[in-house]
Amino acid sequence: MDGKEFVVLDSISLHVDEGEFAAIVGPSGCGKSTLLNIIAGIETHDPDEGGSVEVFPRAGHSTLRVGYVFQNARLLNWLTVEGNIQFALEAQEIPKERWRELITKYLEMVGLEGQEKNFPLNLSGGMQQRVAIARALAIEPDILLMDEPFSHLDEITARKMRFDLMDILTHAKPTILFVTHDLGEAVFLSDHIYMMSTKPARIFKQIAIEVARPRKPEDPVIFDLEKELVREFFSVLDAQD
């Protein structure tokens, strides 16, 4: 190896409590996805560089269960909707007796009851993403990672999905780390927002959103918060240039 090291993540520190919805907001290329991938274990961080990522399993879980909703659904198209959820349940070694119940429960929660035997390619992009969300919830994860899960959908579908996610979260209460570049989305959904800048990636602001749930997207409080945060973002990014 010759030469420069590329520092992707620098002084990132965040703590997410159980049952909390935390969002990381930052421009593309700031290393948000890398952070999620490190937590998920698909990318590794260099221990010599220091830093640590610790996620603790909930009581009753012997291993850490991570649910992950990616930008695109990443379904196994050759398996039915039900088969895709079963895949995750089998992978997590969740007892077979519980599969039926979990599949029914979470498919219903994402609004896909009756689609068990359908194949993913018969579903719209939004519905495919709902299957991915059901798959992630069905393993009853210790942490649910979401990487811009609505960014590939058209705005109308995305809006509906955000609204439904908020609704889903009143039933299931997983700990969520949500990555997005959409401040409005972050303000609407989260309890805490961490704002990230690029090169090197660092968190420059952390803010708690104390708006009671259920929230409404047209709520002026939310809208004002979004505007304020956008302004702040620009001032930081401009200062960098």
Added chain:
Amino acid sequence: MITVYGDPATYLVVWKTLVRIIEGVVICMLIGTALGLLMGRERNVEAFFDSWIMVLLTFPAICWAFLSVLWFGLSEIGPILTIILIVFPFVTMNIWEGTKAVEKGLIDMATVYRANRSLMIRKVIIPQLMPFFFSALRIALSLSWKIALVGEAFGVGSGVGQKLIYWFEDTRVDMMLAWGVSFMIFMVAIDLVVFRLWEKRTFAWRHKIAS
């Protein structure tokens, strides 16, 4: 020509050739798939076989047929070995290409959900390789039957190939055609009935797009 189709002995001859082809194809698929997967997995295996596969692919088929006769004489091994040497590189190529087409995103997804090795192979990797496996199988079959006849013509004293050379020496074009066509019909029937149906079942999830 009627005498060819009416005679039960004909079907015995065709059967003999068919068995050789099937043996050859099965062995080719086994070797080719194993090597293709290995090349997709291990860098040094890939580096080593990359050029050797090309060498094998370009080596004249007729040479293998003659060499087989010289090495094994008029034995059962000759035509089968000829099939294997010519066809397995094609299978390897296809499967190797398939391993490159495996989507990393899905592997990552399965890793996050902690899929073990067996689950990963069964539900994530094999389904992605199936289209390549089928195309390899089709190529293997269509090549094998032609090679089998050449092998039989030179090597063993039985099978459709031997009949062809027999009638060739007698300059009986009609009989040669009768044998050639009869065999072709067999192979097309196998392709239509066995493979198309099998493929249709395997890719049911794809065909449903149309509905």
